[in-house]
Structure formats: structure tokens, C-alpha cells
Amino acid sequence: MNSPAEWRKEIREGRWRNPTAGLAPGYAQANLVVVPEDYAYDFLLFCQRNPKPCPLLDVTDPGDPVPRYAAPGADLRTDLPRYRVYRDGELVEEPSEVSGLWRDDLVAFLLGCSFTFEAALLRAGVPVRHLECGCNVPMYVTRVACRPAGAFAGPLVVSMRPVPVHQLARVFEVCARYPRAHGTPVHVGDPAALGIRDLVRPDFGDPVPVRGGEVPVFWACGVTPQAAAAAARLPFMIAHSPGHMFLTDLRDEDLGWE
Amino acid sequence: MNSPAEWRKEIREGRWRNPTAGLAPGYAQANLVVVPEDYAYDFLLFCQRNPKPCPLLDVTDPGDPVPRYAAPGADLRTDLPRYRVYRDGELVEEPSEVSGLWRDDLVAFLLGCSFTFEAALLRAGVPVRHLECGCNVPMYVTRVACRPAGAFAGPLVVSMRPVPVHQLARVFEVCARYPRAHGTPVHVGDPAALGIRDLVRPDFGDPVPVRGGEVPVFWACGVTPQAAAAAARLPFMIAHSPGHMFLTDLRDEDLGWE
Numbered sequence: 001m002n003s004p005a006e007w008r009k010e011i012r013e014g015r016w017r018n019p020t021a022g023l024a025p026g027y028a029q030a031n032l033v034v035v036p037e038d039y040a041y042d043f044l045l046f047c048q049r050n051p052k053p054c055p056l057l058d059v060t061d062p063g064d065p066v067p068r069y070a071a072p073g074a075d076l077r078t079d080l081p082r083y084r085v086y087r088d089g090e091l092v093e094e095p096s097e098v099s100g101l102w103r104d105d106l107v108a109f110l111l112g113c114s115f116t117f118e119a120a121l122l123r124a125g126v127p128v129r130h131l132e133c134g135c136n137v138p139m140y141v142t143r144v145a146c147r148p149a150g151a152f153a154g155p156l157v158v159s160m161r162p163v164p165v166h167q168l169a170r171v172f173e174v175c176a177r178y179p180r181a182h183g184t185p186v187h188v189g190d191p192a193a194l195g196i197r198d199l200v201r202p203d204f205g206d207p208v209p210v211r212g213g214e215v216p217v218f219w220a221c222g223v224t225p226q227a228a229a230a231a232a233r234l235p236f237m238i239a240h241s242p243g244h245m246f247l248t249d250l251r252d253e254d255l256g257w258e
Numbered sequence: 259m260n261s262p263a264e265w266r267k268e269i270r271e272g273r274w275r276n277p278t279a280g281l282a283p284g285y286a287q288a289n290l291v292v293v294p295e296d297y298a299y300d301f302l303l304f305c306q307r308n309p310k311p312c313p314l315l316d317v318t319d320p321g322d323p324v325p326r327y328a329a330p331g332a333d334l335r336t337d338l339p340r341y342r343v344y345r346d347g348e349l350v351e352e353p354s355e356v357s358g359l360w361r362d363d364l365v366a367f368l369l370g371c372s373f374t375f376e377a378a379l380l381r382a383g384v385p386v387r388h389l390e391c392g393c394n395v396p397m398y399v400t401r402v403a404c405r406p407a408g409a410f411a412g413p414l415v416v417s418m419r420p421v422p423v424h425q426l427a428r429v430f431e432v433c434a435r436y437p438r439a440h441g442t443p444v445h446v447g448d449p450a451a452l453g454i455r456d457l458v459r460p461d462f463g464d465p466v467p468v469r470g471g472e473v474p475v476f477w478a479c480g481v482t483p484q485a486a487a488a489a490a491r492l493p494f495m496i497a498h499s500p501g502h503m504f505l506t507d508l509r510d511e512d513l514g515w516e
Contacts, residue, residue: 041299048314056306179515257309257437
């Protein structure tokens with residue numbers, strides 16, 4: 001099984017409930033954020049004003065569960081292995097499909113994710129520590145404020161990957177090709193510059209070692225918009241469950257600017 | 259006089275009513291589209307779905323005439339040398355300021371413009387024919403449909419610049435650096451592939467000669483969103499007058515993806 005469509009069918013039919021990392025290599029996976037139409041403009045504007053943490057791939061029309069651009073044959077109500085449902089900003093359930101919760105005023109946003117540039121880094125011979133360790137990438141809430149938009153505001157959340165200093169240029173060259181997968185790093189080096197106190201205590205995910213000759217490199221993280229949406233205490237919101245992404249029909253290489 | 263702020267002051271105080279090409283070199287100029295809040299979501303979504311013709315630089319909050327990101331010290335009601343005012347899709351006046359027409363429900367969109375990549379092409383030694391000829395760039399309505407968004411739909415409008423075949427790669431390399439200034443060309447060669455019948459009869463602007471050893475190269479054009487907005491027959495819309503752009507504080511080099 002290789003194509004995103006085949007994997008989405010497996011997921012839709014309940015045969016795959018696990019994280020999606022490594023599925024359908026070469027195809028872009030996406031973060032999902034679903035908000036009521038009343039909040040869609042503010043969220044879309046938040047993404048426009050914060051393109052590195054919020055690289056938009058597709059936005060559905062109200063009530064339409066089909067991402068017409070990113071995967072015309074998919075159904076966002078059933079094609080992710082696990083969802084998170086928020087009411088008034090609180091996580092209330094983590095179901096494996098949301099057909100029963102779907103409403104005709106819901107707008108779905110798909111955002112590029114780090115899997116795209118991590119695969120490209122590996123192809124380029126750059127190690128990705130959390131994959132070596134078999135754990136989640138460490139994520140940190142920074143003191144860098146996102147540009148607010150209506151109901152949505154909050155700090156930039158970043159992910160960290162240690163990079164051998166001699167491969168820094170390569171990392172920027174590779175990531176510059178994927179502006180719709182968070183693009184180039186937002187910071188290199190001293191975590192304090194972002195207001196991060198202690199690398200071994202990430203706010204999300206797992207800590208990873210930074211070895212001799214390596215420097216911590218920080219990327220804008222897709223948790224940023226989810227955190228801003230949760231902080232906005234929307235009456236209702238659906239998102240993917242961490243690591244349980246949506247498999248698009250877009251190739252990783254489509255995540256440049258067409 | 260060199261800085262965008264100095265030029266905006268000249269314009270605001272009525273001392274400059276001419277086209278803005280060549281003013282404040284090195285700084286990005288922008289297309290302006292102002293629509294009522296009721297249409298802002300659809301227009302923002304239209305831009306998200308059609309990033310090459312509609313590369314968003316900034317979106318103001320309703321009623322706010324200040325582009326907080328692109329030029330925090332500017333006033334969009336007075337700082338362009340000439341505006342176009344549309345009612346029900348019809349051009350009704352072309353004033354030199356719109357303070358008296360401003361409303362607290364207006365949302366302004368600033369979009370990157372071709373001046374940015376034309377300056378970069380000249381720096382790279384690529385000739386720009388319409389500048390050599392001292393005329394407007396030729397623009398054509400294509401049979402390529404934009405991805406619609408709510409009230410907004412319509413064909414892609416392109417601009418054409420003849421390029422010596424041996425400089426094609428250079429053109430793509432240069433333009434790839436400016437995704438927020440229409441980015442890379444959308445087509446090279448046969449105009450018929452875009453549904454363009456006759457290069458010597460552009461829909462807007464002036465025809466330019468394609469010489470021996472040159473190939474016509476087509477870029478997505480900022481007229482596209484204005485045409486879609488006019489076709490949507492919005493009750494009210496303000497745009498810049500062709501060639502009379504807004505001078506931002508952003509450098510041309512900022513029009514990559516930050």
C-alpha cells in the first residue's frame with residue numbers, strides 16, 4: 001500500500017488507527033484545524049499573518065468535508081486516524097471519526113507539516129534526532145508573539161532539531177524549498193533568545209540530546225495555530241490528534257509556491 | 259528623496275500624482291484592493307487559493323487605514339497618487355485620495371507587484387522589453403480559470419515579457435526568490451496554450467515586440483484579483499489606479515517567504 005488514497009481508505013475503514021509518520025512516502029501530510037464559519041475569517045487571517053507556523057495548503061467551503069485542492073477524493077470526517085474535539089477550548093474527546101459531529105457551518109483548514117522537510121533533510125544526509133531516538137520532536141512555547149487576528153492570538157510554538165554546525169547551510173537550502181511546510185528555521189542557537197529556559201523540558205513532545213558539534217535549530221511549529229485556536233476558546237473546534245495527520249494527494253515537492 | 263516614507267509624504271501632500279514605477283528603488287510596491295468587511299473573507303480565500311496572481315503582503319483590520327505590517331506609518335486613504343472607486347462593479351471615479359469615502363467596515367488588501375521581479379531581472383541582466391519601449395506591460399485574459407472563492411471567480415490574467423531563450427533559466431532562478439511578487443512564470447512559449455489569440459492585441463497595456471531568439475514568457479498578473487472583484491459587482495470597492503501603486507516599507511528582498 002503506497003498511495004495516499006489507499007492509506008485514507010484503510011483509515012476510513014478503521015484498519016489503521018496509528019500515527020501516520022512514514023505512510024505514503026513522497027506525499028505531503030497535513031495538520032487539520034476545523035472551526036465554525038463565524039471564526040473562519042479570523043483564522044484564515046491569522047494564517048496569512050503567520051505563514052511560517054501556519055502554512056495553508058487548503059481551505060474547504062463551509063460544510064464541505066472534501067478538500068477539493070489537496071485531496072479531491074477524501075473525506076475529512078473519516079480519513080484521519082484520530083481527531084481531537086474541543087468545546088469552549090477544552091479537549092473533550094479523541095474519536096477516530098467525526099461524521100456525527102460534522103455541521104454545515106464547519107470550515108476545514110489543512111496546513112503543511114514538518115514531515116515534509118524532515119524527509120527532505122534525511123534525503124540530504126542531515127540526521128533528524130527525534131527520529132533516531134524514536135520519540136516525538138521536542139516543542140517549546142516561545143516568548144515570540146504571533147501577529148494576532150481577531151479572536152486568534154498567542155505565542156509562536158517551535159520545534160527543535162539538533163544540527164551538526166557544518167550542515168547548517170544545507171538545512172536552510174533544503175527547507176527553503178518547502179515554504180508550505182514551515183520553510184526555513186526561525187532561529188539557530190541560544191534557546192534563551194526565544195525565551196526558552198531549558199531544552200530538556202519541552203512544553204510538548206520529548207527532549208532529545210544536543211551533541212558535541214551540533215547546534216539547536218528551531219522551526220515554526222504547527223501546534224501554534226492549534227494553541228491559538230484553543231486559547232480563543234472557540235465554542236467548537238476539531239483538530240487532528242498529534243501525529244495522526246491527514247494524508248494529502250500533494251507531493252512533498254508541491255509544497256513550494258506553485 | 260529615497261525612502262518610501264518620504265515618497266508617501268510627497269504623495270499625501272499632493273506633490274506627486276504620477277505613476278510610481280522607479281520610486282524608492284529596492285522597496286516593494288503593492289497593488290491595493292479595498293472591499294467591505296462582508297466580502298473580506300471570500301476575497302482573502304480567493305487570494306489563498308490563487309497565490310500567484312494574488313500574493314498577499316498585508317490585510318488591514320476593518321476600518322483601519324494603516325497597513326500595520328507593510329508600512330506602519332502609512333495611511334492607505336491618502337498615500338497612493340491615484341485610486342479607482344467602483345460601485346456595483348462599475349468604475350465611477352479616479353480620485354487622488356479617498357478619505358471622504360473611507361468607512362469603518364472597509365478591509366484593505368495589499369498584494370505584491372511585478373516591479374519587484376522586474377528590478378531583479380534588470381539587476382540580473384535580463385532585458386524588460388516594455389521598460390525599454392517606455393510603455394505598459396502587455397496583459398492578457400487567459401482561458402485558465404482561477405480557483406473560485408465565494409463571490410469571487412474569473413480567469414487568470416497574465417502579463418508577458420519576451421525573454422532571450424538562453425536567459426530562461428536565469429529568469430526562473432530570479433523570480434523564484436519573489437513568491438510574494440507573482441513568483442515564477444506560469445507559462446513559456448505558445449500563447450494559444452493559455453487561450454491567447456494574438457500577442458499584438460493585449461486586453462490591457464501595450465503590445466511589445468518579441469524578437470528573434472526570444473520566447474514570450476507569461477506571469478500571473480495583479481489585475482486578476484481586481485478583475486474578479488469587479489466581476490463580483492461588489493456594491494463598493496477601492497483599488498489603486500494602474501501604475502499608481504502603494505509604496506511599502508518592505509524591501510523587495512522581503513518578498514520571499516519570511
